[in-house]
Amino acid sequence: MTEEPLLPDGDIQGDVLAGFRKDHARYLFYRLEAVAAAKASLAALLPRISPLADVAAFNEAFRRARSRRGEPAGAMTAVWINVAFSRTGLAALAGEPDVDAFADSAFKAGMRKQSRSLGDAEDTAAPGHPNRWLFGGGRPVDAVVTIAADDPRVLSATHEYVDALLTARPGGWTLVHDQPCATRREQPGHEHFGFRDGISQPAPRGRLSSGALISPRYLDPDDPRAEAFARPGSPLVWPGEFVLGLPRQSPARVGEPAPAWRTGPSWAVNGSFLVIRRLSQDVDAFRRFCRESAAALAMPGVSSERLAALLVGRWPSGAPISRSPEADDPALGRDDFAANDFGFASAWRTHATGPARLRGDVPLPRGVSRTDGFPWPEADTDAVRCPTAAHIRKINPRDEASDVGGAIDNLRRTILRRGLPFGPSYDSDPAAERGLLFACYQASIVDQFAKLTNSWVQRPAVPRGRPPGHDLLLGQGEGLFATLLDAEARPHTVSASPSWVTPTGGEYFFTPSITAIRNVLAAPVRPAPERPGD
Numbered sequence: 001m002t003e004e005p006l007l008p009d010g011d012i013q014g015d016v017l018a019g020f021r022k023d024h025a026r027y028l029f030y031r032l033e034a035v036a037a038a039k040a041s042l043a044a045l046l047p048r049i050s051p052l053a054d055v056a057a058f059n060e061a062f063r064r065a066r067s068r069r070g071e072p073a074g075a076m077t078a079v080w081i082n083v084a085f086s087r088t089g090l091a092a093l094a095g096e097p098d099v100d101a102f103a104d105s106a107f108k109a110g111m112r113k114q115s116r117s118l119g120d121a122e123d124t125a126a127p128g129h130p131n132r133w134l135f136g137g138g139r140p141v142d143a144v145v146t147i148a149a150d151d152p153r154v155l156s157a158t159h160e161y162v163d164a165l166l167t168a169r170p171g172g173w174t175l176v177h178d179q180p181c182a183t184r185r186e187q188p189g190h191e192h193f194g195f196r197d198g199i200s201q202p203a204p205r206g207r208l209s210s211g212a213l214i215s216p217r218y219l220d221p222d223d224p225r226a227e228a229f230a231r232p233g234s235p236l237v238w239p240g241e242f243v244l245g246l247p248r249q250s251p252a253r254v255g256e257p258a259p260a261w262r263t264g265p266s267w268a269v270n271g272s273f274l275v276i277r278r279l280s281q282d283v284d285a286f287r288r289f290c291r292e293s294a295a296a297l298a299m300p301g302v303s304s305e306r307l308a309a310l311l312v313g314r315w316p317s318g319a320p321i322s323r324s325p326e327a328d329d330p331a332l333g334r335d336d337f338a339a340n341d342f343g344f345a346s347a348w349r350t351h352a353t354g355p356a357r358l359r360g361d362v363p364l365p366r367g368v369s370r371t372d373g374f375p376w377p378e379a380d381t382d383a384v385r386c387p388t389a390a391h392i393r394k395i396n397p398r399d400e401a402s403d404v405g406g407a408i409d410n411l412r413r414t415i416l417r418r419g420l421p422f423g424p425s426y427d428s429d430p431a432a433e434r435g436l437l438f439a440c441y442q443a444s445i446v447d448q449f450a451k452l453t454n455s456w457v458q459r460p461a462v463p464r465g466r467p468p469g470h471d472l473l474l475g476q477g478e479g480l481f482a483t484l485l486d487a488e489a490r491p492h493t494v495s496a497s498p499s500w501v502t503p504t505g506g507e508y509f510f511t512p513s514i515t516a517i518r519n520v521l522a523a524p525v526r527p528a529p530e531r532p533g534d
Contacts, residue, residue, distance in 0.1 A: 002255060005239065005247055007052065007206040007214060008270055011513045012243060013082045014055030015146060015418060016272045016441045017204050017214060020080045021059055022148035023183045024155045025420050027276070027437060029135040029507075030166060030173040032092050032142040036525050038172030039093065041165055042083075043522035045145075048162075050080040051514055056208055060216075067363035079149040079158050084274045084509035085521070086110065089142030093521040094265070102510075103263035106445040107273055111506045112137045117454045119476030120503050127280075128476065128502045134278060135177035136507035143173070144276060144509055146439075152182070177505065179278065181420035181437050189318075191421055192281045192434045193308070193500075196318030196333060199340050200396060202237040202414040203230035206246070214239075218337070218364070220357040228254045232356040232372075233340030237411045241448075242441050245269030251409040261443050267520045270513035272441045275449045276419075278505030280435040283426040286500035299484060299492045301326075307494070310484055311472050313392030314339075320392070322377045325385045329374070336365060338372045343399035344380050345407065384489055389460070389469025389482035395452050402463030404451070410463075415440040415448050435504070445508055472496050476503070 007017070014020065032038050058078050065076060087108055091099045099108065106114055112130045115137070121128040130137030145162055149155035159178075166173040184190055191197045203215035215236065219226040230236050240248035240260045245268075247257035264271075290304040290311075297307070305328075309315045315324065317333025322342045324332055333339055341355055355372035364370060380386055381400075386393055393400075396414075399407045418441070423434030442448035457475055460468035467483035472494070481495045512521060 002257060004205045004207055004213070005257075007208055007239065007246070008513075009053035009056060009208050010051050011270045011515050012052040012272075013084075013511050013514065014050040014052045014080055015082045015148075016052065016243060016416065016511055017206075017239065018052055018056040018059055019416070019418060020050075020055065020082075020146070020148035022078075022080070022150055023188075024150070024152045025146065025148040025181045025437075026155060026159050027179040027181065027439075028145040028147070028159070028163060028166075028175060029141040029177040029179070029505075030143045030145070031140065031176050032089055032172065033174050034170065034172040035092055036172070037170035038166075039522050039524060041171045041173065042093075042517065044165055045081070045083065045162065046514070046517055046522055048081050049514060049517065050082060053209060055080060056212075056214055057210065060212065063216075063365065064363065066366050077150040077154070079147065079151075079154050081158070081162065082146045082511065083143060083517070084146075084511040085143050086141060086507050086509050088140060090510060090521070092142065094267075098265040098267075098520075101265040102268070104273060104445050106450050107508045107510065110136075111275075111277075111508050112140075114450070114454075115503075115506075117450075118503075119453075119458050121476070128504070133503070134179075134505040136505055139176055141176050141507055144274075144507070179422060179437055179505075181422045184421055184425060186425050186427070190316070191436055192283055192423070192426060193286055193312075194316045195308075195312050195314060196316065197436075198417065199314075199318050199336065200392065201234060201417065202241075202411070203234040204239045204242060204416070205236050206239045216362065218358050218362055220359050223357040225356055229356065231340075232337040232358075233342065235411055235414070237414055241412060241414060241443055242416055243270060243272050244443055248443070249408075249411045251405060251412060254408055254411075263444070267512070267516040268510070271516060272443065272511045273445050274509040274511045275415075275438075275440050275442070275445060276506055276509065277438040277503055278422075278435065279438055280433055280502045280504045282500040282502070283434070284430065289496060289498075289500065293494050293496075297484075297492055297494065299486050302484075310387055311390060311482060311494075313386050313390030320386070321390075322380055322386045323374055325377075332374045334367050335369055335372070335374075337368045338374050341372060342377055344383075344386065344393060344397065345400045382485070382489060383467060384485045384487065387469060387482060387484050388464050388467060389471060389484075391471050391473040394456050394463070394471040395474075397463045400464060403455075403461075404463070413448055413451055415442045415452070435501075441511065467491055472498055474501060476501075 215230040240246040250256035315328035319333040419439035457471040469482035470480040
């Protein structure tokens with residue numbers, strides 16, 4: 001196997017490859033008002049920006065403590081800060097020529113100009129139209145600061161420090177929107193529709209400066225999937241799919257790299273594109289749709305709960321319908337490995353030997369069983385168990401060939417999802433606003449987020465259109481539908497014009513390296529040289 005690259009973990013910002021993994025966060029969106037002052041306050045913030053080395057080391061120590069003790073180590077807490085910039089922010093701090101050097105057309109256009117292709121409302125009076133967004137759209141932003149912490153009191157104190165630093169005279173920045181987020185106390189790890197979220201993530205390849213792999217390996221080396229997966233269901237992906245300047249994923253073979261992206265100014269190396277979408281969720285509308293649609297379907301055994309699971313591809317516990325098609329299985333949903341160990345076809349021998357075999361010398365995460373005793377599914381190429389329009393199948397075809405190529409090429413569409421829910425639970429305050437602050441990192445917005453959203457979510461025939469359907473969980477616009485198959489493979493159509501997920505803010509950002517912030521973005525403005533005779 002090809003040796004994995006040494007990651008510049010002191011230079012890459014920590015949320016990109018490691019993830020902050022905190023229960024509490026605030027996203028602060030700023031408008032740049034004065035360049036010289038903005039650079040000075042950014043230079044003052046620089047020592048507090050959290051590098052990958054620190055975040056990854058903490059996450060690994062926490063994982064080991066939790067595996068060893070069976071409970072989180074309560075004394076282990078941290079607070080992290082990262083910063084990213086929109087196209088306009090980079091233009092002000094680094095200059096238009098440097099921004100023009102980026103090849104990513106989506107980033108240079110900005111989310112507002114691309115909102116129609118994302119399916120966002122065209123009617124200026126509609127709630128999801130960009131003119132009505134809380135940030136981005138009609139309220140442009142130049143930067144976002146992400147603060148995450150274990151303790152909400154520490155988060156609040158850090159938020160006050162950062163905001164004062166950036167906005168106090170002569171800070172140079174104006175706060176446009178402050179978005180607090182937190183895991184749901186009544187259902188940790190679940191989004192507001194009630195489904196467990198964040199189970200499936202790609203596993204970046206690469207080694208840290210400590211010598212450790214950034215993605216710990218749990219599969220037995222003798223298992224044929226050990227070359228392709230770090231843990232059951234989490235495919236290994238070369239880090240250049242998320243960070244500029246590092247080796248990318250080969251579309252020909254899982255374990256082989258491809259040349260790095262070279263698609264920006266020289267200082268863009270070790271940076272990553274960040275997409276943020278603020279998505280409001282109407283829980284009552286979603287539940288009502290599922291009740292009414294299930295009652296209208298001539299499909300045996302489909303309750304409102306099962307219809308919701310078919311649209312998501314998982315039951316509320318996180319149990320995949322591919323492994324538990326008839327009813328939720330909370331024990332399966334709680335097991336992170338078993339809940340993610342499945343495919344839709346049979347590539348990479350995913351279904352050849354049953355559940356993945358695990359190493360005996362590595363401590364397992366809490367709740368994971370060393371022996372997966374849950375029912376193992378057959379290949380679902382006909383989409384009888386999991387519809388092709390199901391959310392998890394639409395945005396992650398796994399081992400299934402898609403419109404862009406074979407199953408291995410799907411790895412080049414993967415994104416590292418971050419973000420947290422916001423707002424109170426539906427049961428505590430039905431009238432309040434709630435939703436998800438979606439965030440993801442990638443090396444190409446065009447080939448990753450935009451491909452998933454503009455094409456796979458919004459079009460019924462891709463990534464695979466047999467039977468056709470849109471992603472009704474995220475899809476926007478009129479005339480959306482999903483095709484479900486009963487046990488006899490007879491088609492049943494669910495039609496919708498979803499109003500239960502509404503974009504209320506968003507922008508495309510670039511998360512630069514710490515070196516780029518120090519030497520370019522926070523560097524003092526140089527006065528123009530005097531001309532002879534001045």
